[in-house]
Amino acid sequence: MQALYQFDLRGEQDRDAILEALCEDADDFSAGTEAFQLAESAWLMHEQADALATELAPDWPTYRQPPIDRAILRLAYFEITTSRAPVKVAINEAVELAKAFCAEHSPAFINGVLDKMARGDKSEPLEGGPGDKPMSPEAWLADAMNDSSDASA
Numbered sequence: 438m439q440a441l442y443q444f445d446l447r448g449e450q451d452r453d454a455i456l457e458a459l460c461e462d463a464d465d466f467s468a469g470t471e472a473f474q475l476a477e478s479a480w481l482m483h484e485q486a487d488a489l490a491t492e493l494a495p496d497w498p499t500y501r502q503p504p505i506d507r508a509i510l511r512l513a514y515f516e517i518t519t520s521r522a523p524v525k526v527a528i529n530e531a532v533e534l535a536k537a538f539c540a541e542h543s544p545a546f547i548n549g550v551l552d553k554m555a556r557g558d559k560s561e562p563l564e565g566g567p568g569d570k571p572m573s574p575e576a577w578l579a580d581a582m583n584d585s586s587d588a589s590a
Contacts, residue, residue, distance in 0.1 A: 440472060444476065456470070485514070506547060513530070513531035528548065535547045
């Protein structure tokens, strides 16, 4: 997540500096290198992840999302689409990261977007509610936080 955040903010041209920072923070060099390789692979798919997230939550396109939220969504998208982790595990880990590092409503938002991504459910964008009554992003988040069908469980 940290490396994806750095790729997003610093750009790919700072690849060496990002790797160096990860290796300094890791317990050993191999752990930092492994995390970097995972992030680099996920970064290669960030445009696909961003497009799908924007399609599923049009009121919260990628450019409106906090950078940490974007990094978590991109990492989980990569893990889900490449089968690197089981879907429920990827979603649960993303939600736990959001609880630790993001704003109060981010875990519910991330859970909702990833659940829709995993199910391939594009029938109802997250900003829409039942019937013809659209929901505001705030209303959707409040509803998602009360949803008993939590995909991270």
